[in-house]
Amino acid sequence: MLDANTKAQLKSYLERATQPIEIVASLDDSKASDETLALLKDVAESSPLVKLTESRDDVYRKPSFSINRPGENHGPRFAGLPMGHEFTSLILALLQIGGYPPKVEDAILEQIRALNGDFEFEIFVSLTCHNCPDVVQALNLMAVQNPRIKTTMIEGGTFQDEVKERQIMAVPTVFLNGTEFGQGRMSLEEILAKIDTSGVEREAKKLDAKDPFDVLIVGGGPAGAAAAVYAARKGIRTGVASERFGGQVLDTMGIENFISVKETVGPKFAIALEEHVRHYEVDIMNLQRAKALVPGKEFVEVQLESGATLKSRTVILSTGARWRNINVPGEHEFKNKGVAYCPHCDGPLFKGKRVAVIGGGNSGVEAAIDLAGIVGHVTLIEFDKQLRADEVLQRKLRSLKNVEIFTNAQTTEITGNQTVNGLVYKDRASGELKTVALEGVFIQIGLVPNTDWLKGTVALSKHGEIEIDAKGQTSVPGVFAAGDATTVPYKQIVIAAGDGAKAALSAFDHLIRTTAPAEEPALPKEAVAA
Numbered sequence: 395m396l397d398a399n400t401k402a403q404l405k406s407y408l409e410r411a412t413q414p415i416e417i418v419a420s421l422d423d424s425k426a427s428d429e430t431l432a433l434l435k436d437v438a439e440s441s442p443l444v445k446l447t448e449s450r451d452d453v454y455r456k457p458s459f460s461i462n463r464p465g466e467n468h469g470p471r472f473a474g475l476p477m478g479h480e481f482t483s484l485i486l487a488l489l490q491i492g493g494y495p496p497k498v499e500d501a502i503l504e505q506i507r508a509l510n511g512d513f514e515f516e517i518f519v520s521l522t523c524h525n526c527p528d529v530v531q532a533l534n535l536m537a538v539q540n541p542r543i544k545t546t547m548i549e550g551g552t553f554q555d556e557v558k559e560r561q562i563m564a565v566p567t568v569f570l571n572g573t574e575f576g577q578g579r580m581s582l583e584e585i586l587a588k589i590d591t592s593g594v595e596r597e598a599k600k601l602d603a604k605d606p607f608d609v610l611i612v613g614g615g616p617a618g619a620a621a622a623v624y625a626a627r628k629g630i631r632t633g634v635a636s637e638r639f640g641g642q643v644l645d646t647m648g649i650e651n652f653i654s655v656k657e658t659v660g661p662k663f664a665i666a667l668e669e670h671v672r673h674y675e676v677d678i679m680n681l682q683r684a685k686a687l688v689p690g691k692e693f694v695e696v697q698l699e700s701g702a703t704l705k706s707r708t709v710i711l712s713t714g715a716r717w718r719n720i721n722v723p724g725e726h727e728f729k730n731k732g733v734a735y736c737p738h739c740d741g742p743l744f745k746g747k748r749v750a751v752i753g754g755g756n757s758g759v760e761a762a763i764d765l766a767g768i769v770g771h772v773t774l775i776e777f778d779k780q781l782r783a784d785e786v787l788q789r790k791l792r793s794l795k796n797v798e799i800f801t802n803a804q805t806t807e808i809t810g811n812q813t814v815n816g817l818v819y820k821d822r823a824s825g826e827l828k829t830v831a832l833e834g835v836f837i838q839i840g841l842v843p844n845t846d847w848l849k850g851t852v853a854l855s856k857h858g859e860i861e862i863d864a865k866g867q868t869s870v871p872g873v874f875a876a877g878d879a880t881t882v883p884y885k886q887i888v889i890a891a892g893d894g895a896k897a898a899l900s901a902f903d904h905l906i907r908t909t910a911p912a913e914e915p916a917l918p919k920e921a922v923a924a
């Protein structure tokens with residue numbers, strides 16, 4: 395099953411295990427079961443601590459297997475082959491059951507162990523989904539720590555009937571005790587916050603009691619991370635409150651234009667951002683969504699949705715942007731039931747099917763090219779008379795046989811019956827309404843700044859972007875802004891990071907000018923003469 399190189403890697407990883415690991419496989423006569431068994435035999439051969447038992451029970455999905463400590467049977471379960479992006483999830487589950495400590499703060503481990511209740515998670519994944527392993531690994535870690543938490547990763551390709559029956563059209567999709575719990579990327583902290591509400595209240599009280607910051611950054615994407623590094627290096631008290639540290643790069647696959655990094659993937663880049671910030675004395679307050687900014691004479695207040703209020707002498711707003719909705723009937727109703735925004739994540743769920751991409755800019759055309767390799771057919775719909783993507787992308791798109799392009803076309807409705815079954819667009823030249831039968835619609839019409847919470851406090855452009863000057867200063871003294879949330883053109887990582895650095899230097903400059911001690915009173919002339 396595994397090639398010699400991967401086997402050697404697996405063997406060297408499993409050398410870190412110190413305790414016995416029991417794998418119990420539920421199999422039948424299918425080809426998928428044969429492949430699973432072959433993989434598990436390779437695993438068992440890689441360490442004397444691993445024992446493999448085969449079972450023909452009728453209790454679990456087949457093929458599936460659980461990884462347990464001896465005498466237990468509630469360890470993380472994998473249904474279908476955990477290859478592709480999920481191979482790492484398999485290795486981590488083996489190591490953690492084998493006694494290798496997870497890289498998580500003790501306080502979080504304590505919180506997991508103290509959870510009181512029975513939690514049975516099911517996570518539907520695709521093997522090409524880059525957001526799925528984080529969720530699988532977080533839930534596996536929880537299951538290893540607390541016997542009342544059970545978790546099963548389900549590879550959608552192997553369990554197509556279940557995917558259809560439960561109408562799963564986006565991954566990861568997580569069910570808790572049979573009810574949909576969430577979709578998309580979720581960190582361990584996010585999952586914990588969702589199931590341990592008393593933990594959220596405790597955290598809010600702690601935040602509320604914090605001393606004022608010199609610089610408080612709201613938003614932890616590239617702009618916020620750069621601002622934090624620059625501020626902390628000035629030796630001033632720096633905090634970052636963010637809803638999801640990492641920002642948009644968490645949803646990005648390839649990054650090839652951050653100067654000095656030839657190529658990387660978004661989640662890896664996000665980890666590097668956080669590591670760099672943590673290298674300094676920065677108070678990172680993750681999973682905190684700001685709801686209001688209250689300017690004041692000495693301190694600016696940032697009110698959080700958790701109920702806490704943070705105070706700071708200066709504030710840097712770097713709340714970035716999110717996918718723009720098309721706002722037509724059907725978009726909301728069929729979200730994750732055929733309406734999708736992330737081609738890298740959800741494309742594989744539409745294998746062989748007909749889909750549309752709405753938007754003919756770079757991201758739309760890239761998405762259409764990407765999807766054309768997986769799905770049966772792609773219809774690209776662009777409102778304008780011509781596509782707006784770079785010429786090289788357009789050439790590539792036009793060379794693909796399973797792609798058709800409609801320009802001057804306005805999408806008016808996404809139709810469906812429980813899941814998407816079509817799209818209606820208006821031919822803007824003739825005014826005629828036309829229908830396209832399909833099963834998926836990927837919306838790629840750009841981004842909208844995350845600034846709703848600032849309306850009426852700082853000056854915003856007509857597009858909702860925070861208006862800033864060349865130093866990143868907003869309309870409110872002591873409040874600066876950087877990145878995609880601002881009026882700065884060209885929304886890119888390197889630009890957001892540069893502007894974050896600039897905003898931090900401006901905030902520092904503001905602090906030294908406004909908090910300098912009052913000038914000594916001039917001495918009387920006689921005293922000077924003496």
Ligand SMILES: Cc1cc2nc3c(=O)[nH]c(=O)nc-3n(C[C@H](O)[C@H](O)[C@H](O)COP(=O)(O)OP(=O)(O)OC[C@H]3O[C@@H](n4cnc5c(N)ncnc54)[C@H](O)[C@@H]3O)c2cc1C
Nearest residue numbers: 613614615616617637638641642684714715877878886887
């Ligand atoms: C799919 C995709 C691919 C991309 N590819 C590239 C690429 O290859 N190269 C490139 O240079 N750029 C790329 N970009 C653009 C790039 O990701 C952005 O320009 C960059 O991330 C902007 O950084 P930012 O810090 O301004 O905002 P964001 O990355 O959007 O970060 C915003 C931060 O603010 C937080 N936040 C939002 N609202 C609140 C609130 N109310 N309270 C607290 N926190 C809040 C968010 O959780 C997040 O932490 C891509 C974008 C996307 C979506």
